[in-house]
Amino acid sequence: MQKKFYLLSVALVLAIVVIVMTGCPSGKTGSTVSGDAASKVYVAPGQHDELYGFISGGFSGQVSVIGIPSGRLFRVIPVFSQDAEKGWGYSEETKPMLMTSHGFIPWDDAHHPELSETEGMADGRWLFINGNNTPRVARIDLTTFRTSEIIELPNSGGNHSSPFATENTEYVVAGTRFSVPYPNSDVSIEDYKAKFKGAISFIKIDKTTGAMDLAFQIMMPGFDYDLARSGKMKSGNWMFFSMYNTEQANTLLEVNASQNDKDFIAAINWKKAEEYIAQGKFKEVSGEYYHNTYNEGTHTATSEVKNKVKCLIPEECPGLVYYMPTPKSPHGCDVNPTGEYIVGGGKLAQVVTVFSFDKMLKAIDEKKFEKTIDGIPVLDYKSVVHGEVEKIGLGPLHTEFDDNGNGYTSMFVSSEIVKWNVKDLKVLDRVPTYYSIGHLLVPGGNTRHPYGKYVIALNKITKDRYLPTGPELTQSAQLFDITGDKMKLLSDFPTIGEPHYAQAIAADKIKDKSKQFYKLEDNKHPYKCLTEAEARVERKGNTVHVWLTAIRSHFMPDNIEGVKIGDEVYFHVTNLEQDWDVPHGFAIQGAANSELLIMPGETQTLKWVPKKVGIYPMYCTDFCSALHQEMQGYVRVSPASSAVKISWNKPTN
Amino acid sequence: MISFSFKKFKMNKYFHFILPLLFVFFIQSCGDKEEFFVVKNIQVGPLNPEMAAKGKVIFQSKCASCHKMESKYVGPPLGMVTKRRSADFVMSQIIDPEAMIKNNDTIKALYAQYNTPMANQHLTQAEARSVFEYLRQVADNGGK
Numbered sequence: 001m002q003k004k005f006y007l008l009s010v011a012l013v014l015a016i017v018v019i020v021m022t023g024c025p026s027g028k029t030g031s032t033v034s035g036d037a038a039s040k041v042y043v044a045p046g047q048h049d050e051l052y053g054f055i056s057g058g059f060s061g062q063v064s065v066i067g068i069p070s071g072r073l074f075r076v077i078p079v080f081s082q083d084a085e086k087g088w089g090y091s092e093e094t095k096p097m098l099m100t101s102h103g104f105i106p107w108d109d110a111h112h113p114e115l116s117e118t119e120g121m122a123d124g125r126w127l128f129i130n131g132n133n134t135p136r137v138a139r140i141d142l143t144t145f146r147t148s149e150i151i152e153l154p155n156s157g158g159n160h161s162s163p164f165a166t167e168n169t170e171y172v173v174a175g176t177r178f179s180v181p182y183p184n185s186d187v188s189i190e191d192y193k194a195k196f197k198g199a200i201s202f203i204k205i206d207k208t209t210g211a212m213d214l215a216f217q218i219m220m221p222g223f224d225y226d227l228a229r230s231g232k233m234k235s236g237n238w239m240f241f242s243m244y245n246t247e248q249a250n251t252l253l254e255v256n257a258s259q260n261d262k263d264f265i266a267a268i269n270w271k272k273a274e275e276y277i278a279q280g281k282f283k284e285v286s287g288e289y290y291h292n293t294y295n296e297g298t299h300t301a302t303s304e305v306k307n308k309v310k311c312l313i314p315e316e317c318p319g320l321v322y323y324m325p326t327p328k329s330p331h332g333c334d335v336n337p338t339g340e341y342i343v344g345g346g347k348l349a350q351v352v353t354v355f356s357f358d359k360m361l362k363a364i365d366e367k368k369f370e371k372t373i374d375g376i377p378v379l380d381y382k383s384v385v386h387g388e389v390e391k392i393g394l395g396p397l398h399t400e401f402d403d404n405g406n407g408y409t410s411m412f413v414s415s416e417i418v419k420w421n422v423k424d425l426k427v428l429d430r431v432p433t434y435y436s437i438g439h440l441l442v443p444g445g446n447t448r449h450p451y452g453k454y455v456i457a458l459n460k461i462t463k464d465r466y467l468p469t470g471p472e473l474t475q476s477a478q479l480f481d482i483t484g485d486k487m488k489l490l491s492d493f494p495t496i497g498e499p500h501y502a503q504a505i506a507a508d509k510i511k512d513k514s515k516q517f518y519k520l521e522d523n524k525h526p527y528k529c530l531t532e533a534e535a536r537v538e539r540k541g542n543t544v545h546v547w548l549t550a551i552r553s554h555f556m557p558d559n560i561e562g563v564k565i566g567d568e569v570y571f572h573v574t575n576l577e578q579d580w581d582v583p584h585g586f587a588i589q590g591a592a593n594s595e596l597l598i599m600p601g602e603t604q605t606l607k608w609v610p611k612k613v614g615i616y617p618m619y620c621t622d623f624c625s626a627l628h629q630e631m632q633g634y635v636r637v638s639p640a641s642s643a644v645k646i647s648w649n650k651p652t653n
Numbered sequence: 654m655i656s657f658s659f660k661k662f663k664m665n666k667y668f669h670f671i672l673p674l675l676f677v678f679f680i681q682s683c684g685d686k687e688e689f690f691v692v693k694n695i696q697v698g699p700l701n702p703e704m705a706a707k708g709k710v711i712f713q714s715k716c717a718s719c720h721k722m723e724s725k726y727v728g729p730p731l732g733m734v735t736k737r738r739s740a741d742f743v744m745s746q747i748i749d750p751e752a753m754i755k756n757n758d759t760i761k762a763l764y765a766q767y768n769t770p771m772a773n774q775h776l777t778q779a780e781a782r783s784v785f786e787y788l789r790q791v792a793d794n795g796g797k
Binding site for chain 2: 517520521530531532533549551552553554556576577578579582625626627651652
């Protein structure tokens with residue numbers, strides 16, 4: 001009996017195995033992962049990831065911070081957006097961060113995060129990111145993981161080829177995607193060819209503080225400037241920019257900007273630019289732009305309005321810019337770790353073009369020019385090209401590198417990553433991505449020494465990869481292991497917004513520098529309230545200021561009377577905690593903005609304009625202790641004609 | 654990863670080790686437990702008014718939101734605390750209240766009474782010492 005049972009069991013198991021094997025969905029090759037994939041992305045509870053990843057949130061205007069390899073989301077940093085969760089862009093202190101020459105612009109399209117570098121390696125100090133729509137560049141401080149600074153770009157029509165950094169973060173750049181009149185003015189769109197120009201801005205970065213300053217612009221022909229990359233080591237004084245629409249079309253670009261077989265990658269010698277600026281060979285051009293800085297001492301942002309920019313004109317600055325003809329409407333423009341090869345992802349071509357920096361210098365030296373455009377020499381293609389990677393795939397967009405001489409190029413149309421050898425241009429491997437990969441990321445793949453363990457696909461479309469969520473689906477990234485000859489898919493994970501591009505860095509370079517709280521003694525906020533004894537309410541005409549303190553788990557004062565209809569009330573809340581991970585929130589009924597989320601030692605201000613008579617509860621919104629639920633208070637709002645005087649409860653000794 | 658399974662543990666084989674070990678633990682727990690402190694043997698000399706002045710500034714900003722001198726507030730009144738508690742006790746509680754609430758029986762009892770664990774305000778040992786000096790000064794002046 002037992003033997004029979006045993007045989008039956010074996011037969012059943014075999015049957016299940018056969019059913020499972022043959023029943024595998026044959027069309028779903030994308031589900032195929034190798035057996036040890038899970039262990040390679042598993043980060044045990046309480047353990048830390050190996051790398052920080054910073055992924056652009058695209059049209060959310062934000063940046064997400066994730067762990068690699070787990071793909072776990074740690075934080076969403078609001079940059080060019082209001083974020084109700086954090087009070088960012090809602091608190092009085094942060095509103096100036098979103099000011100531009102067009103007024104308060106609480107949204108942008110964030111594309112390319114860029115880590116600051118020292119000697120060609122990511123140093124973990126700052127992260128820059130561009131806003132494409134109302135052209136801006138932001139700097140995020142990686143001790144606080146908050147946006148510290150935003151600078152607007154004048155005379156630019158869409159900041160896309162940005163904010164790529166030079167090897168010691170001397171500059172981050174910003175090339176306009178949409179050319180516009182320079183300086184911008186009221187002209188007919190039909191005058192595009194005659195009057196539209198493409199501004200490429202160089203933003204100087206202060207070595208110590210990271211502070212940005214618009215150093216100069218180069219007034220380039222009216223093309224569409226797409227992406228950029230700094231040279232490395234021997235090519236470190238050069239910045240390379242890809243561009244399309246050299247046809248200078250101003251309508252139906254889909255067709256009209258895809259006529260020329262070759263567009264260009266521009267090589268700009270920024271050291272030469274510095275010389276011309278020092279020699280005074282610039283023009284001052286008008287252009288209003290805002291420069292917003294968040295001060296960690298006052299916990300407040302301020303805006304400075306500037307009106308002029310130094311402009312270099314290539315025709316008057318020989319040796320500043322050269323064009324390398326590049327097939328066809330190139331997107332990526334990437335420099336390998338040695339600085340010798342510049343790779344153009346020929347979006348509409350079926351080849352990837354690799355230029356040699358040495359050849360470029362030689363061609364410049366020997367004046368091998370095909371022609372000049374607006375005084376810019378166009379280098380002879382054959383004299384500068386190292387070679388073309390043929391039959392690489394459809395829609396090559398963007399290339400990053402490992403530390404073994406290989407390039408990894410994303411193929412938007414054929415939805416794959418192709419690995420190829422940079423020197424001999426041979427294709428080595430290809431893997432499908434799901435679906436429509438845009439950029440990709442090899443951690444450190446844009447530096448002198450790529451980390452080179454992973455490549456991450458940043459996909460535009462997910463379709464059937466996740467549980468459906470209505471018409472709008474999640475965006476997605478895919479992690480591949482590149483330690484072997486063949487790339488191996490490890491995991492898919494969702495991202496916020498559109499993951500245009502990403503950066504990654506070893507966790508050790510950042511985690512120990514992370515700020516834990518703001519010291520109360522360093523708080524220089526004009527409305528700080530550092531002791532409960534100073535907590536108070538003051539009326540100045542129709543404005544009421546409340547100096548409010550918060551500590552686990554009460555506000556002082558928490559009973560306020562004498563507010564009247566018609567008043568504007570400012571709650572200046574100081575969090576008196578001095579411990580990590582103890583923010584307090586503050587909300588009051590009817591507030592037309594958001595909550596405040598106040599970090600320990602910080603002061604933040606909520607503006608409140610009550611519209612109706614009555615009693616208004618206020619409370620702490622961020623769970624702070626077992627008595628968080630008790631952290632509440634009341635404000636009495638009386639009619640405009642009321643005689644109720646301002647009063648509040650005070651602690652006694 | 655190290656895993657441990659009781660099934661693999663052969664009781665009779667290890668029994669002669671375990672019994673004496675249990676005995677030792679038992680004997681230890683019978684003795685008078687030394688009170689848990691984070692800092693120990695803090696020496697207190699004659700009152701140092703300069704240090705007390707520094708301590709007052711710190712106290713007002715980082716402590717006074719929960720402690721008054723004469724009356725209960727969020728936490729106990731501290732006007733005479735230096736008369737009833739040692740410098741080791743007060744400073745330990747300031748420097749690492751999380752460790753104290755887990756390990757110090759007096760603090761556990763106070764928590765039962767006040768319901769609010771004390772916040773760690775990250776004072777340095779020198780700052781905690783200044784606060785203690787300020788509290789001594791307050792006590793010398795009658796606890797007000």
